[in-house]
């Protein structure tokens with residue numbers, strides 16, 4: 001009985017100690033300010049397209065909020081910031097040659113229908129390149 005209580009107290013102390021070690025440090029708290037949670041406040045339905053050539057490929061963003069969030073994430077990861085361009089200029093950089101096979105991806109395309117109701121459709125593509133090409137050529141923001 002006495003032996004059992006001793007073990008119980010010891011494990012309680014160990015749990016407490018590990019708990020203290022895992023408490024978020026000041027450094028971890030600071031890093032929160034650098035994360036980009038903007039995306040979660042962006043409406044994917046609101047359409048005001050922003051065009052940007054990203055790493056040599058034209059990307060269409062559904063609106064400035066999503067574009068800004070993506071830019072923030074890139075800058076925090078040490079990548080070059082995004083720079084918006086005209087649709088005409090951007091479309092010169094739609095993916096041209098895509099493989100015909102690959103890991104299938106699902107494209108999700110949100111929009112507001114003619115009755116003003118948030119809607120979406122999804123289409124499967126053989127790979128990400130073909131999805132990007134489709135969105136780029138058909139002016140579909142994501």
Ligand SMILES: *[C@@H]1O[C@H](CO)[C@@H](O)[C@H](O)[C@H]1NC(C)=O
Nearest residue numbers: 068071072075081082083084
């Ligand atoms: C991208 O993010 C950087 C850093 O926050 C900012 O200085 C720059 O103005 C942003 N660029 C655009 C086009 O929003």
